[in-house]
Amino acid sequence: MKLFKRESLHMNKRFYSFYFLFFFGYGAFYPLLSVYLKDAVHLSGGQIGLIMSISPVVMIFIQPVWGLMSDLTRRPTALLTTALLLTALFTLLFSLSASYEVLIVAMIFLAACQSAVVPLSDSIALGFSEKSGVPYGSIRLWGALGFAGAVFFMGNLAETFHLALIFYTYVVFLILSAFFSARLPKENKAMNISLRAGIKELFKLKKYFLFLTAAFFMMGPTLAHNIYFGIYIQEIGGTLAGVGIAFLIAAGSEAPFMKAASRLIQRFGIEKVLMFAILISSLRWIFYYAAPSLPLVYATCIVQGFSVGLFIPAALQYVRKIAPDHLGATAISLYTAVGNGLGNWFCTFMGGLIYERSSALYVYLFFGILSTLSFLLIAGMYILSKKAAAVQSSVSS
Numbered sequence: 001m002k003l004f005k006r007e008s009l010h011m012n013k014r015f016y017s018f019y020f021l022f023f024f025g026y027g028a029f030y031p032l033l034s035v036y037l038k039d040a041v042h043l044s045g046g047q048i049g050l051i052m053s054i055s056p057v058v059m060i061f062i063q064p065v066w067g068l069m070s071d072l073t074r075r076p077t078a079l080l081t082t083a084l085l086l087t088a089l090f091t092l093l094f095s096l097s098a099s100y101e102v103l104i105v106a107m108i109f110l111a112a113c114q115s116a117v118v119p120l121s122d123s124i125a126l127g128f129s130e131k132s133g134v135p136y137g138s139i140r141l142w143g144a145l146g147f148a149g150a151v152f153f154m155g156n157l158a159e160t161f162h163l164a165l166i167f168y169t170y171v172v173f174l175i176l177s178a179f180f181s182a183r184l185p186k187e188n189k190a191m192n193i194s195l196r197a198g199i200k201e202l203f204k205l206k207k208y209f210l211f212l213t214a215a216f217f218m219m220g221p222t223l224a225h226n227i228y229f230g231i232y233i234q235e236i237g238g239t240l241a242g243v244g245i246a247f248l249i250a251a252g253s254e255a256p257f258m259k260a261a262s263r264l265i266q267r268f269g270i271e272k273v274l275m276f277a278i279l280i281s282s283l284r285w286i287f288y289y290a291a292p293s294l295p296l297v298y299a300t301c302i303v304q305g306f307s308v309g310l311f312i313p314a315a316l317q318y319v320r321k322i323a324p325d326h327l328g329a330t331a332i333s334l335y336t337a338v339g340n341g342l343g344n345w346f347c348t349f350m351g352g353l354i355y356e357r358s359s360a361l362y363v364y365l366f367f368g369i370l371s372t373l374s375f376l377l378i379a380g381m382y383i384l385s386k387k388a389a390a391v392q393s394s395v396s397s
Contacts, residue, residue: 011132017180031227040164041098045355059337063337080120083117083120091167094107121181122140144258157169202334212334214378219339224348228351235360249298249304270317271318282375284300
């Protein structure tokens with residue numbers, strides 16, 4: 001028994017190290033990539049939007065391939081380590097690219113490899129969590145901490161040295177995280193990442209289809225915000241160091257709310273928690289459109305915990321609640337593809353077009369409108385479900 005606990009403790013540390021290192025590298029790279037493309041490569045807003053929108057589109061099509069390979073080989077740990085090292089290679093090649101066309105090709109290959117990391121690592125972590133009893137949230141929490149630390153330090157370092165530093169930092173931390181991923185458990189508790197199985201049956205569920213639409217409108221702006229926030233901060237008079245501070249506050253605020261999400265859901269219900277999280281997000285984007293002072297922007301970053309920190313766990317529980325048991329994994333995979341993939345792509349691409357024709361302020365107005373639509377959808381579903389429950393209750397009595 002003591003031996004099992006000791007082994008479990010060692011494995012916990014490997015998971016903590018892997019998530020911290022990978023998301024530290026990710027946080028050092030992506031939030032400042034749009035700034036690099038703008039200031040160092042001198043691309044237009046539309047060109048930046050297209051390059052940054054490649055990753056979520058590739059994710060939609062390539063993730064099922066990685067999932068199929070994992071199911072066929074039963075070697076998710078080896079695939080994860082391979083994906084991390086290939087991502088490091090293509091990140092380095094991306095940094096050496098100068099022309100717009102070459103950058104597009106490099107980003108396609110980078111995104112194809114990187115798209116495997118989160119689903120494969122999460123599937124391994126879920127399997128370990130189920131076997132050991134260690135809460136998944138306690139493992140995933142280290143990723144949020146790594147991301148928060150990276151955006152703070154890289155904002156200062158990139159401003160002091162050169163923006164190209166984000167590439168080399170990402171490469172180093174990808175290699176370090178690959179070292180720990182190779183030592184993760186070999187079991188495969190993979191979600192079925194194929195988006196085909198069960199889609200027809202799921203789309204017959206009106207509530208599920210409406211929630212996918214709401215997730216598209218909520219997660220699209222949330223993820224695209226990571227791309228345009230650096231440009232926005234600079235536009236209203238901030239610095240790269242300021243970008244780091246803002247991301248540190250925002251990402252750091254998610255951790256305590258992710259931990260508290262289950263208690264809040266039990267007390268208030270999933271729908272109310274979802275509505276609250278989306279409303280906060282919508283108000284935040286509209287507030288940014290009003291071009292507030294920098295101190296106010298930094299202060300409001302803490303509300304990301306209320307929005308993203310609550311929405312992510314609540315959304316996963318909601319999908320499990322409304323989807324049939326035998327389609328639970330497919331339902332979650334499809335939700336991820338629509339929100340994190342399609343929604344992210346749409347908002348990143350449209351954000352680039354809007355920024356090119358006006359300014360980052362109008363990008364956030366666009367985000368605010370979409371998030372408001374998400375809130376109205378969830379609120380409408382909640383009201384209708386309450387009415388249906390009341391009718392059912394009256395019929396039963």
